[in-house]
Amino acid sequence: MDLQSQEAILRLAKANDPTALIVLLGAPDPEAAEIAAETVTKGDPAYAGALAGAQLGLDVYHVLDDAVKSEVPDDVWEKQIGLMADVLDADALAAAVRSMRS
Amino acid sequence: MFKDRIVIALGERDGIGGLAIAACAEAAGAEVAFVATECFV
Numbered sequence: 001m002d003l004q005s006q007e008a009i010l011r012l013a014k015a016n017d018p019t020a021l022i023v024l025l026g027a028p029d030p031e032a033a034e035i036a037a038e039t040v041t042k043g044d045p046a047y048a049g050a051l052a053g054a055q056l057g058l059d060v061y062h063v064l065d066d067a068v069k070s071e072v073p074d075d076v077w078e079k080q081i082g083l084m085a086d087v088l089d090a091d092a093l094a095a096a097v098r099s100m101r102s
Numbered sequence: 103m104f105k106d107r108i109v110i111a112l113g114e115r116d117g118i119g120g121l122a123i124a125a126c127a128e129a130a131g132a133e134v135a136f137v138a139t140e141c142f143v
Contacts, residue, residue: 001112001140002138002140004138005112005136005138005140008110008136008138009110009136012108012110012135012136016108016135020106020107020108021107021108021109021110021135022103022104022107022108022109022110022127022132023109023110023112024109024110024111024112024123024126024127025112025113025114025123026111026112026113026114026117026118026119026120026122026123026139027114027117028114028116028117028118029117032114032117032142036112040110058110063118063122063123063126064118067103068103068126068130071103071104071130071131072126072127072129072130073129073130076125076126076129077126079125080122080123080125080126081118081122081126084117084118088117088118
């Protein structure tokens with residue numbers, strides 16, 4: 001994860017109730033999604049950024065998770081996500097992120 | 103899920119972009135506090 005993103009997330013987690021935060025990921029493959037989810041829950045696995053050692057335990061989902069999609073109006077979903085929902089493996093992406101929430 | 107929640111939208115260029123994620127989150131009723139579209143090469 002970009003170092004700037006890590007700094008921003010850490011800043012938001014300190015400035016807000018962390019339980020109010022939700023991280024939504026758009027990673028194209030399960031491996032990348034899992035690493036990003038790990039970074040915002042258990043800390044940066046590469047120990048390179050501001051989240052190294054920061055076990056924020058943030059609520060994190062892949063945007064293609066059915067739990068997210070069900071909350072988004074259909075017209076917005078089609079316009080913003082559209083065919084990418086068919087191109088990417090939504091089930092595998094959601095499962096990869098879910099494994100880091102539990 | 104999104105009521106009174108603050109979203110961090112971390113998109114990826116080869117997947118779903120940050121702005122698209124943010125638009126979905128806002129339409130679902132969330133406040134979006136940070137948006138990024140990362141690029142891994």
